[in-house]
Amino acid sequence: MSEISDAALVAALRHQMTVAAARQVVSASNLANASTPGFKAREVDFARTLEAQLASGLRTTDPRHQSAQGAAGPATKETEGLQARRDGNTVQVDRELLEMTRAGGDFARAQTALAAKFRLIRYAINDGK
Amino acid sequence: MAVNPLVGSVQTVPLLPGSGQAAKPTSAGFGESLARLIQSVDDTNGQANQAVSSMLSGQGDVHDAMIALQRADLTLQLTVQVRNKLVQAYQEIMRMPV
Amino acid sequence: MATLDSAISAAASALSAERLRVEVAVSNLANAESTRGPDGKAYRRRDVVLAAEPVDSFNDVLGRATATGVRVADVIEDPTPGRQRYEPSHPDADKNGFVALPNVDPSEEMVDMLSAARAYQANLTAISLIRDLVQRALEIGRG
Numbered sequence: 185m186s187e188i189s190d191a192a193l194v195a196a197l198r199h200q201m202t203v204a205a206a207r208q209v210v211s212a213s214n215l216a217n218a219s220t221p222g223f224k225a226r227e228v229d230f231a232r233t234l235e236a237q238l239a240s241g242l243r244t245t246d247p248r249h250q251s252a253q254g255a256a257g258p259a260t261k262e263t264e265g266l267q268a269r270r271d272g273n274t275v276q277v278d279r280e281l282l283e284m285t286r287a288g289g290d291f292a293r294a295q296t297a298l299a300a301k302f303r304l305i306r307y308a309i310n311d312g313k
Numbered sequence: 314m315a316v317n318p319l320v321g322s323v324q325t326v327p328l329l330p331g332s333g334q335a336a337k338p339t340s341a342g343f344g345e346s347l348a349r350l351i352q353s354v355d356d357t358n359g360q361a362n363q364a365v366s367s368m369l370s371g372q373g374d375v376h377d378a379m380i381a382l383q384r385a386d387l388t389l390q391l392t393v394q395v396r397n398k399l400v401q402a403y404q405e406i407m408r409m410p411v
Numbered sequence: 412m413a414t415l416d417s418a419i420s421a422a423a424s425a426l427s428a429e430r431l432r433v434e435v436a437v438s439n440l441a442n443a444e445s446t447r448g449p450d451g452k453a454y455r456r457r458d459v460v461l462a463a464e465p466v467d468s469f470n471d472v473l474g475r476a477t478a479t480g481v482r483v484a485d486v487i488e489d490p491t492p493g494r495q496r497y498e499p500s501h502p503d504a505d506k507n508g509f510v511a512l513p514n515v516d517p518s519e520e521m522v523d524m525l526s527a528a529r530a531y532q533a534n535l536t537a538i539s540l541i542r543d544l545v546q547r548a549l550e551i552g553r554g
């Protein structure tokens with residue numbers, strides 16, 4: 185008897201992918217505005233995303249409640265502690281590229297696990313054929 | 314054991330990997346389980362359609378659509394397998410000399 | 412969350428914008444010593460004015476998150492006066508012997524050009540990283 189149900193595992197992996205995708209989108213937006221005067225770099229707000237996830241609690245296994253973050257997706261906030269340039273822009277190109285690479289890796293890992301999980305389930309359903 | 318993890322509810326038709334047949338559940342809960350299984354095919358199908366059109370319209374994410382498609386596919390496969398097992402069991406019974 | 416497609420649009424918008432910045436910087440550099448333009452006056456350096464813009468204004472209005480791209484709001488002439496150089500022998504020298512120079516600082520233009528080129532490159536990388544992600548997502552059912 186497994187401690188984590190299959191449904192919870194799928195939901196958790198899906199959530200990981202959603203967050204990773206959101207990190208990529210946010211970083212891409214930052215990079216697109218690397219030269220925009222006054223633009224403040226943003227990032228995914230993990231604290232609020234986690235809160236939303238926990239708040240939806242037991243319902244995460246129910247497909248109708250998958251969007252724990254709501255239609256808008258994971259919450260974002262301004263990145264703190266960045267040095268602003270003369271025009272007020274705080275985007276650091278290297279930092280964003282690194283974040284995108286990391287998020288890509290996290291997404292890939294979750295996807296690999298999820299694909300393997302689906303394969304196992306299919307295998308079980310088809311009696312090992 | 315949750316055999317249809319895809320809809321997050323426990324079914325009474327356990328399927329073990331490598332085994333050749335489903336254990337026979339009590340007839341009391343059986344009709345209900347089957348009905349729920351068939352309903353879940355409808356549900357996951359609808360969710361998949363929604364997820365895909367959401368993705369195509371630019372609102373939903375690709376991975377959400379792919380996951381929904383997988384769940385619909387696996388739910389359907391499961392239901393087909395259960396039906397096959399039922400037919401098999403029925404045929405075995407019918408072959409028994411009265 | 413905004414789909415990965417909108418992120419690619421955002422990066423694509425940056426490619427146009429940064430390329431324009433490079434072109435303008437190059438043009439400024441090329442005219443750093445143009446003391447007499449078509450209007451008879453010294454060349455005035457140009458500046459690209461950028462503004463953030465949500466990729467999908469429709470979803471933005473609905474309150475749904477969408478990626479933020481960039482657009483060129485304007486290309487303006489920098490009104491800052493340029494230096495004056497004392498060179499009476501210069502054909503464009505005024506009656507006091509001073510030549511009005513363009514308000515171009517070559518080293519600043521180089522910095523702008525390099526930062527624009529770097530941003531361009533980074534957005535190109537971003538597009539390929541996002542594409543990789545979408546590719547992985549499509550492989551969820553594989554196997």
